[in-house]
Amino acid sequence: MTALREGAGRILIGERLLPQTGDKCRTLGLRGRCAIISDSNVAQHFAACVSKSLVSSGFRPILITIRAGEKSKTLEQAGAICDRMIAAGFDRQSFVVGLGGGMTGDLSGFVAAIYHRGIPHIQIPTTLLAMVDSSIGGKTGVDTRAGKNLIGAFHQPSLVINDVDVLKTLPPRQFNQGFAEIIKHAVIADAKMFRILQSWDASSSLASGSLALQSLIKRNIQIKSRIVAKDERDRTGQRALLNFGHTVGHAIERAGNYRKFLHGEAVSLGIVAACAISVKRAGLRPDQRAAIVDLLERFELPTRLPPKFPRKKIFDAIRFDKKFEGGKVRFVVTPRIGTARITNDVTLNDIREAMKQL
Numbered sequence: 001m002t003a004l005r006e007g008a009g010r011i012l013i014g015e016r017l018l019p020q021t022g023d024k025c026r027t028l029g030l031r032g033r034c035a036i037i038s039d040s041n042v043a044q045h046f047a048a049c050v051s052k053s054l055v056s057s058g059f060r061p062i063l064i065t066i067r068a069g070e071k072s073k074t075l076e077q078a079g080a081i082c083d084r085m086i087a088a089g090f091d092r093q094s095f096v097v098g099l100g101g102g103m104t105g106d107l108s109g110f111v112a113a114i115y116h117r118g119i120p121h122i123q124i125p126t127t128l129l130a131m132v133d134s135s136i137g138g139k140t141g142v143d144t145r146a147g148k149n150l151i152g153a154f155h156q157p158s159l160v161i162n163d164v165d166v167l168k169t170l171p172p173r174q175f176n177q178g179f180a181e182i183i184k185h186a187v188i189a190d191a192k193m194f195r196i197l198q199s200w201d202a203s204s205s206l207a208s209g210s211l212a213l214q215s216l217i218k219r220n221i222q223i224k225s226r227i228v229a230k231d232e233r234d235r236t237g238q239r240a241l242l243n244f245g246h247t248v249g250h251a252i253e254r255a256g257n258y259r260k261f262l263h264g265e266a267v268s269l270g271i272v273a274a275c276a277i278s279v280k281r282a283g284l285r286p287d288q289r290a291a292i293v294d295l296l297e298r299f300e301l302p303t304r305l306p307p308k309f310p311r312k313k314i315f316d317a318i319r320f321d322k323k324f325e326g327g328k329v330r331f332v333v334t335p336r337i338g339t340a341r342i343t344n345d346v347t348l349n350d351i352r353e354a355m356k357q358l
């Protein structure tokens with residue numbers, strides 16, 4: 001097991017960690033009641049194990065299971081969870097254990113941020129995306145009808161428990177989408193990791209005891225943490241580097257009504273577009289662009305849009321989402337694999353041209 005100290009909390013990475021949840025909470029000094037918040041898919045696999053571990057360490061957990069899927073990440077759901085915690089007599093000493101993917105982590109973290117103005121949040125990510133991305137950086141929140149993550153709070157988890165064993169039940173498409181964020185991290189910050197990924201044996205990465213996977217997760221946590229540490233509250237622009245591939249990616253998600261593509265899949269397409277813009281505006285070498293596209297394809301991520309996809313809607317979504325000042329938009333580009341910067345001179349036309357490559 002590896003332990004990292006990032007920001008305010010601790011991050012554990014290893015195998016067979018779920019049965020140690022109670023122990024780890026005790027070590028943190030937690031004493032009060034706790035709510036395990038999980039979704040309907042994840043709870044059936046892992047809630048009993050986590051609950052048993054908490055009970056054997058002397059806690060009295062309650063389990064709150066919500067319906068799986070992004071539709072549950074709402075203010076109403078957060079309110080309903082708080083009501084259950086109030087009814088169960090939870091106070092300021094109580095804490096929340098978020099057991100699930102990014103949806104559960106964002107929602108449970110938001111509940112922890114607002115309950116009694118903030119109680120400890122323990123996160124147990126169960127998707128690769130949640131391990132390498134959403135559990136790091138302290139952003140919590142819910143969606144509204146007008147858009148995703150519009151209401152939220154910064155609230156760092158006190159502890160994140162990454163047990164790679166839980167990934168064995170993850171459907172392959174969900175597993176692969178985590179690699180879109182991993183490849184993004186490599187492109188913006190870690191050329192060596194990019195090379196590791198080029199020779200990654202995808203078929204063995206989930207074999208039990210895969211130390212390579214653990215070390216990959218650790219490396220990604222460190223990359224994201226390092227970038228976040230420079231800009232905790234997302235104010236100075238440093239954190240924006242993490243949005244590489246996301247301007248077009250978000251627009252594709254929106255254009256597909258959040259049904260056609262998973263987030264990571266849309267980001268994969270967004271990375272392809274960002275690379276085309278990087279060739280034009282930042283001097284990215286075409287062979288490096290090709291290597292990035294190849295790598296995305298290795299992990300079965302999409303790099304071309306289906307022929308019938310409503311491309312115009314993507315474009316409309318970008319215009320809706322972004323401020324074009326003097327016809328130009330802030331955009332993250334990569335001049336070379338392993339580096340990224342923000343530029344202010346990408347035009348609508350650059351984006352239009354880049355979309356033709358999708």
Ligand SMILES: NC(=O)c1ccc[n+]([C@@H]2O[C@H](COP(=O)([O-])OP(=O)(O)OC[C@H]3O[C@@H](n4cnc5c(N)ncnc54)[C@H](O)[C@@H]3O)[C@@H](O)[C@H]2O)c1
Nearest residue numbers: 041068101102103104126127129130133134139166169170
């Ligand atoms: N806070 C942040 O910084 C941040 C960053 C990126 C993404 N996010 C958020 O993360 C969410 C996406 O995360 P996600 O892709 O993990 O989604 P998710 O939590 O909806 O999980 C995806 C699916 O996998 C299922 N699942 C999860 N773990 C499983 C397991 N071990 N075995 C079997 N099934 C399992 C879930 O039930 C769900 O159906 C979005 O809400 C997004 O806004 C937040």
Ligand SMILES: [Zn+2]
Nearest residue numbers: 181246263267
């Ligand atoms: Zn993302």
